[in-house]
Amino acid sequence: MSNLYLRNRWFEDLPVGEFHVFGSHTFSELEMIEFARQYDQAPEYTDPEVARTLRWGGLVAAPWHVCAMWMRKMVDYMEVYAQGVNDGRRNGAGISVQSMTWLEPVRPGHTITYTYEIIGKSDKVVRDKWGVIRSRNEAFNQNGAKVLSFEIDILAERGSD
Amino acid sequence: MKSQQRSLSQEEIIDFAKAFDPQPYHMDAAAGDASIFGGLCASGWQVAAVATRLASDTLVAEGYNPVMLTEVSEMKWRKPTFVDQSISTEIQLGCKQPDSMVPGCESQRVEISVFGPGESLVAEISAVFAVEASQ
Secondary structure, three states: OHHHOOOOOOHHHOOOOOEEEEEEEEOOHHHHHHHHHHHOOOHHHHOHHHHHOOOOOOOOOOHHHHHHHHHHHHHHHHHHOOOOOOOOOOEEEEEEEEEEEEOOOOOOOOEEEEEEEEEEEEEEEEOOOEEEEEEEEEEEOOOOOEEEEEEEEEEEEOOOO | OEEEEEEOOHHHHHHHHHHHOOOHHHOOHHHHHHOOOOOOEOOHHHHHHHHHHHHHHHHHHOOOOEEEEEEEEEEEEOOOOEOOOEEEEEEEEEEEEOOOOOOOEEEEEEEEEEEOHHHOEEEEEEEEEEEEOOO
């Protein structure tokens, strides 16, 4: 059972091709506005009345909001399977992102599902103990349309042997 | 082009982490000290969002009209951002493409360097914004 889990495995034990569905989130108008007020000034993200007259014909989620929710879903997913392993022991920081594109607007009430697939492992050793796992991450709306896609390099602790 | 500065308070860092990145080193000082970062620090996604906002505000002030962030070809997190540290960005405009995922817009590449205290490089973001198509 524990072989399926992300956080309690060493770098060496995480296979390329492994696929996970982190979970789904339904975006509400209120949370979209709250995020955008702090991080994006455009009325498309902050003002439902004005947004109705603009290019998307209604409020949409700020791009970083859709992405930040991926992080939340990943952390929640890992926590469920953490099995008492101390945080940071075998699963470390993200170091870089590649090829991130936002493909479709996310609107209030849309349910977004986030997926993760390991697509590469680097032989590079960071600070004597971390390996680098590259994953492809995608997010789909309730109609199956892809709304976000990116790759990210995340550190994973190497086993002691 | 240089942006304004912004810093993140402990409360702002923890609030963001609770909502989007609830890992101990983003929510608890002791856990931050014990982590690879060496202190309570902001989520990399919060830094990305703040840096993009600073860059986008600067583009507006300079007469460009960034409509939406549509792509990040590459982003590197170089250093953690700790409580109350100032962040600023330096922006270089790259090439322009005639189309965009946003209707009626062009794509403008924008290279964003994110600096912390003492001009230390915190992150690099190679972004594409949808901008109003020129007439």
